[in-house]
Amino acid sequence: MPAPTMDAVVALCKRRGLIFPASEIYGGIANTYDYGHYGVLLKNNVTALWWRSMIQERDDVVALDSAIIQHPRTWEASGHLAGFTDPLVDCRTCKLRFRADHLAELQCGRKPSKHPGETEECDLTESRAFNLMFETSIGPVKDEASTVYLRPETAQGIFLDFKTTLQYARRRPPFGIAQVGKSFRNEITPGNFIFRTLEFEQMEMEFFVPPAEADEWYEHWMRERFDWYVRLGIDAGHLRLRAHEADELSHYSSATSDVEYLYPIGWSELEGIANRGDYDLTQHAKFSGEKLDWVDPQTGDRYIPYVIEPAAGVGRSMLAFLCDAYDEDEIGGERRTVLRLHPALAPVKVAVLPLLRKAGHPEKARAVYEELRRHMKAEYDDGGAIGRRYRRQDEIGTPFAVTIDHQTIEDDTVTLRDRDTLEQERVPVEGLAQRLLGRLAAD
């Protein structure tokens, strides 16, 4: 089906409360969004499935949750304090600030109405470096010694804990440390909905390998991460791998490829897979005085592992899943919006709907619902015509609907409706939860 517009996706998210601007009653706050009910359910599924792929389905990755505020030396060592900057210019006319590398899109902010007849052009200062890290301070006194930063990436927490993890985790390279958590970047560029936000959740994994195996693992993680999106329902034709050119590479990286998705705004980064080499561990060893190398107990070989990093954004993943699932079609002459989400991602797995609000239907439907919700997120809905209730579930991507009707009262069977095929199957109430669980599995 043709790709939806960003407006259509944003409107659905707002209408059904998946995602909407934060602090709206106070006029909002730049590039910041809140996630409502179905948005949280979808987000929790995305992160749970990522964890599943990293630490349940394989043996060589362990989990970590490091603090957002780390020791400030972290960012000296990582290079973020000196180098994590955007070049900014000021306009002397309109007093706005712009990114010096985005001047093609520049529009002077002076209101033409106030200065009729004048040409509105910016009068720009020289560009200055502006650090993207949010700064705050610990303790009651603000001074240089207490200045700390909100992490701009979760990765550094993993490097700080590399040695501790080696001590308890009974792992040796090649092995990885995975983390899900919030990062913060003081961005001034437009956000494109949840594509770029001030605070954002990352799913990062640092995979520590013998240097000689770095290329091979880099290939491995590119394939793995590309396939993860395909397994969860994204059309492979809407995904591509793009290797960074030399001049795009970050200071720490010898090779990076992006998994790009064909968003409504065009091909853009969904996830980056980078070969960070031994840059980070070497820097932290230097700044902390700790030995961060690995000594092979069998061979006595000593080396600083290379790091392969697949770094995904939860928001960008959600946006890709939502765009790819978004569809509009017609049923019996009526237009329908439907999210064709993979069942494992769907916020609600099954809706239970009494056909009538009498004749024992609601009581029976409640009983079926209460049994199903022990096993999965279910929703009970008795409001409005049955067609309208189906539409409501289609719009949030619920893969199954169970309808209780007069025949249910007679023979304890229900109709099971499939969101995508629209087929309605008659199945027994007995064993319903197991039947659905079988069709919901992620693998």
Add this chain to the structure above:
Amino acid sequence: MPAPTMDAVVALCKRRGLIFPASEIYGGIANTYDYGHYGVLLKNNVTALWWRSMIQERDDVVALDSAIIQHPRTWEASGHLAGFTDPLVDCRTCKLRFRADHLAELQCGRKPSKHPGETEECDLTESRAFNLMFETSIGPVKDEASTVYLRPETAQGIFLDFKTTLQYARRRPPFGIAQVGKSFRNEITPGNFIFRTLEFEQMEMEFFVPPAEADEWYEHWMRERFDWYVRLGIDAGHLRLRAHEADELSHYSSATSDVEYLYPIGWSELEGIANRGDYDLTQHAKFSGEKLDWVDPQTGDRYIPYVIEPAAGVGRSMLAFLCDAYDEDEIGGERRTVLRLHPALAPVKVAVLPLLRKAGHPEKARAVYEELRRHMKAEYDDGGAIGRRYRRQDEIGTPFAVTIDHQTIEDDTVTLRDRDTLEQERVPVEGLAQRLLGRLAAD
């Protein structure tokens, strides 16, 4: 069993990498901890079970994930900007700062060795109010207009989104909005491990009710939340409800009770249940100019709902679960540390252990393990004597161990060992996952 010491619990957490000080390679950072592999698994289980109890097992609560950095007017309206302070005093002798309300514990920081013979007593200034919110700024220029705060509680995000939630969620009072997320408090008091930390994860739910029903719902949520801990394995004798005295109440609360747990540091707050009245919605209505009242479409009644808030900390819950599960006993003359965690909380559900590293045991064990990990977090371990491997699993609270031996090769059965009873049952490999899932269920 007798309560463990805090030292014993901290030592176990460090030894097995559940929880350890953050930024350790740089000397650490005050009252901040990182969660390692088993700590993350436990933490994810705690929050997933809280979500389950709030939004899967009931119909009247919806989920939210609001931003950490909200519009700064939020904190003017909530009263945090003016009133969320600790009284602090300075010592002119040692230059340290102390809480004016904790002076009984005060020890002057001047090193006696440097001033032999002198009495070390603090020479204190008058007390001043110190705001506990972390401050930062958005955008490239630091000025008053761009000052924002890291939220000190997740609750306010819920109040900001009350109106939006009413619009999409098809709910009416009584109903609740639940949220899990990080909050930040610039505390200078000692932390007692993860009991009080600079950044901490909260599980908060605001339940909006008709004012006349507030007392009844306050009672309801006290019972519910107390019972939640008991259902998840905490000894009811180690829990109590304690109503706040009038002089302990927060400015917004007309009644608050704490669920207290008997931590190694004594009875302390595990969770607070507060009747916040209409304070917050009234304040945000006043500051935003938005109408935040509810109009009953049937009766036309208009009112600002009262709010009952059960507010739990993820860290404090984990600490209570760990302390209550911690046990030491003796098996065959050998001391054992065991975490008697509820199976639903246990980081790893089952360990798969080949008895020998030969005779087909490892291959069969891998096959059993790979089937089990499709359904639950499993661990494969072939390192060391079988008794030692059991001990390792006991220490992290794994409820079941499956051992593959020579008989397995003959008849496809395994021994299933129970962490608590130490019973070893002979069961078929066929149907093993279903058998375990039945014994792991949270209900």
